[in-house]
Amino acid sequence: MLVAPDKTKLYPNENIRTVCYIKNLPRKLNVEIGDYTYYSDNKNSPENFYERIQHHYEFLEDKLIIGKFCAIAEGVTFIMNGANHRMDGVTTYPFNIFGGGWEKVAPAVEQLPFKGDTVIGNDVWIGQNVTIMPGVKVGDGAIIAANTTITKNVEPYAIVGGNPAGLIKKRFSDEMIELLLKLQWWNWDEQEIFDKLEILVSTNDIVTIRKLLENEK
Template identity: 80%
Template sequence: MTVAPDKNKLYPNENIRTVCYIKNLPSRPNVEIGDYTYYSDNTNSPENFYDNIQHHYDFLGDRLIIGKFCAIAEGVTFIMNGANHRMDGFTTYPFNIFAGGWEKVTPTIEQLPFKGDTLIGNDVWLGQHVTIMPGVKIGDGAIVAANSTVVKSVEPYTIVGGNPANAIKKRFSDEMIKLLLELQWWNWDEKKIFENLEQLVSINDIATLKKLLNEE
């Protein structure tokens, strides 16, 4: 009996070629993608996902880490630390990149703003044309509304939207969020997920959640 799509296939459903499991694209340095996380693109091939990771330079060492079971919509853009300009002088203009003598003011890495790794949790939904700025951390179960620009970290199971993105509401009560973070269903094996699909997609009461936790 089949209990899950093949997580090692680029296109898990051959009839839908606009959605791919990102992990199965050719690897890229400093990018880590969890199982079952997908990118959907109806305009271009979803195989162009890496084009959405911008200003990502190996020598800076910042990482983009995306967890399991994330849904990433068309046009989501990750701005990495390589986009930052030096900000401690009278101007932010990057003279050095144009050479012609201006390279004498090439900044050191220590002089450039560095926000650290960009971390996307598990079961996160990023809507169309969302922009994620450097060093942002988005918690498990969060939702980011379409066309939002995320400039600060997002708490787990929180819906945010706007430019800059602000919290709209929590998806569940604090008690339920605490239990969901303990449950970590995305780490279950395929058989257990299959056996509990109905509960995962349609039931959101405390009693069911506690029952699932007790079965751990």
């Protein structure tokens, strides 16, 4: 009996070619994707996901890290550190990239603003046309509303929206969030996820989650 779709396939459902598991695209340096995380694109092929990662230059060594079981809608854009301009002078204009003698003011890497890695947690839902700025950390279980611009970290199980993003509400109570972060269901094996699918998709009862945690010990 099958207990999960084949996580090694590019298209988990051959009848839905607008959705692909990103991890199964050709590997890209400094991009790490978790199992079952998908990109959906109804306008273009989802295989073009890497085009959504912009200004990502190898010499800067910043990473885009996305966890397991994330749902990423079309039009999302990840802006990486290569988009940053030097800001400590009179002008931010990047003279050096155009050559013609201007390359004499090419900045050293350490002179450029660097925000670090961009990290998306597990079980994160990112809506259409979201923009995520460099160095942002998005916590497990968060939801990002369509057309949102993320400029700062998002707490686990928060729902955020707007430009710039603001907190709309928390998905659960603080106690429930603490339990879910301990549960880490996304690290279960396929059989355990299959056996508890009904709980995962329809339960927000804190007593049930507490019992699950106790059984995991």
